Amino acid sequence: MNVDTMTVTATVGGGHCFSWEMRTMNTAMNSVMDAIDIETYIVCATAAEGKTLALALGREMNLGDVDIMFEEFDGYGMRLRMRKYIYRPGARYEWLAARVKA
Amino acid sequence: MAKILCVPLDPVHDVGIKIINGELVKHGHQTLLLQPDLPMETIVKKASEGEYDFIMVSRTLGYGVAELLARFTDLLDAAGIRERSKVVIGGKPVTPELAAELGYDKGFGAQSSIDEIIAYVEGRELPKEAAGLTRTKKDITGGYSYRFFDAEVESLLNSICDKLLAWAERRTSPGVERMKLRDAMLHTADSAAAAESRVRYNALCDAVIVDANHHNILPKGVRTVSNEELGALSSFLSASLPYQPVRIQHNEKQPVVFKFLGSGCPIMDITHGKICERWGINGFLIINPSWEARYEGLIEGCLTHENDGTITSLENIRLMRQSLDESTLLTVRAHRGLNTPETVLLAGEAGANLSKIDLVYGSLGAGTDPERIVVDGIEAMKLCARYNMAFDIPGNDELSGVPAWKTLAGLLINVMLGKKLGAKAILKPLFCYGPHIVLNGQMKQNFVDYNSAKIYALRHIVDCPIWPGEPIAFMTQSEERIQSANTTSYHAALAATLGVDAITIASTDEAYSRGPICITSRIDTIRAVTDAFRFMGDAQIAPSPMAAEYTDELLTKIKDVLREVAALPTLHEAIYAGLLGNEEDGAYPGKFGAGTVTLTM
Secondary structure: OEEEEEEEEEEEHHHHHEEEEEEEEOOOOHHHEEEEEEEEEOOOOOOOHHHHHHHHHHOOOOOOEEEEEEEEOOOOOEEEEEEEEOOOOOOHHHHHHHHHHH | OOOOEEEEOOOOOOOHHHHHHHHHHHHHOEEEEEOOOOOOHHHHHHHHHHOOOEEEEEOOOOOHHHHHHHHHHHHHHOOHHHHHOOEEEEOOOHHHHHHHHHHOOOOOOOOOOOHHHHHHHOOOOOOOOOHHHHHHOOOOOOOOOOOOOOOOHHHHHHHHHHHHHHHHOOOOHHHHHHHHHHHHHHHHOOHHHHHHHHHHHHOOOHHHHHHHHHHHOOOOOEEOHHHHHHHHHHHHHHOOOEEEEEOOOOOOOOEEEEEOOOOOHHHHHHHHHHHHHHHHOOOEEEOOOOHHHHOOOOOOOOEEEEEOOOOOOOHHHHHHHHHHOOEEEEEEOOOOOHHHHHHHHHHHHHHEEEEEOOOOHHHHHOOOHHHHHHHHHHHHHHHHHHHHHHHEEEEEEHHOOOHHHHHHHHHHHHHHOOOOOOOEEEEOOOOOOOHHHHHOOOOOOOOOHHHHHHHHHHHEOOOOOOOOOOOOOOOOOOOOOOHHOOOOOOOHHHHHHHOOOEEEEOOOOOOOOOOOHHHHHHHHHHHHHHHHHHOOOOOOOOOOOOOHHHHHHHHHHHHHHHHHHOOOOOOOHHHHHOOOOOOOOOOOOOEEEOOOOEOOO
């Protein structure tokens, strides 16, 4: 992780000029605009096992608890769409500062 | 003029290089197009026989192809051809990085345009206009006369609307009075007068609104966007330029495409909006929080909200309007709740292009008392006229189970009211899997006939723009990504074939209710609709003969409803009586603002 401090100057509506110090953490994860979706097929014997494995997969990928958006068990395994929100609306988005710096 | 050898270095596929060859010839270049599946040594021999400026290779990538392509450049090197010829690779998965890695001078992939390739061959930069949005703003209402073709329907609507306007002329509400006070505050230079208006405004607000505006006690999950965040947003936007903006429409007749914005956070909305603009979206509708509709008064300031819905303050609307491209249409919804006139005022002041008003759905599907919504809605339509903003009329009461003919009758009443008040309406019939239609088996055979019939019926009655929604394909979408994109694109194709003026599309996570919409899901459906429009072009989807039967049924029943409504003294009494949707249909007159309409002095 690259922690950096920078001075940002910007103009907003009405021509008012702002300058401020911004601390940024440039990581790939912080560059995700809002969410990571994972689509995959997990081999499993039952729908319940598929869900358990899906949640475990999220943890194994260091995403913590993921939401299962969609699941479709077909007898061989489970087709899945999972989501992890990195930034929810109202959060302070690191990518905003990082893009300014770039 | 350049001399170019076009090489389909592929066992079968040569369509891409044929198209490029044709364009190069059109631009006056001398080319030789080889046939597919020639041995590499033969190609190198051909290349050595002519003084080519460029060797353009086309190849579909697959297993082992990288090695083959690298070997080809090695052979060209060995033959001394690269000293005089630039070698270019093209193919869907080709990237500039891959081209360089394989030893090619340039690579063109799926995102590349013919213009780029021609410009490269001719040694010139693409003109700057190629980057950034260069489109013009579409006037959805342009060219419509608002003439009613059906004399009986026109007469009934005149009767309903004249009675309503006469009744409403001497009535007001806290919503109307607050709008007038806000209007005065916005346009006076007299600070004492503004302060007096402020006191009177606050007296008409709920405590939660006064607390937020004057005591900095904001509702849970709401916070002010900081100057730092605003500054960072401004820098972010000015530092980014949309790369090769895409057009969704394949021809000028296809409808403009809208999306919702309403994450809760104006910064997230704007960044999503800018990306969607790049992908060709023509307009947005700001979705406000459901709680905003329940309070008397509006919270002020640039505010972010952790839950669904972006607060429609003047500052938020203005920020969104100023951040989006001038050609992008912005709609501010005002169809529900206790702040309809003031919301339209703020939308007009902020430079929004459209609003949303529906005196029937605002009550039956959105919780506002009928008497209150008709008084507020009439004032809101007057403001639409003042700001030259068209308003759309969402027929989403159908989602509650209201039969389509009742909903369409309600839409037509709004059109006539707008016409009498100088405001241009846009019909927005539901274009999806309507519950009443499904229960009656009218979508059993297909989804085409009944959706088409609604458009045909409205066209039969009035010359008015139509913008089906909302969103199209609603209720047909699941949390499955491809299914959602597909069903959206099918409805979009049907809408295009019916010649409607605009559509609203959802995202592929619209049916997922446990989190906000993300940008990739937004792009999913835009891409799907772009492909659907390309697929359809100017071709037509042919509904079955049932569409004509459904159209006739709708026309008959719309008139029946209008006759019943016209027989009562006012529109809101018809709504209370259930003539435009009743409990059996699943529609209930709203209660917010009940008893607040008063006579004017």
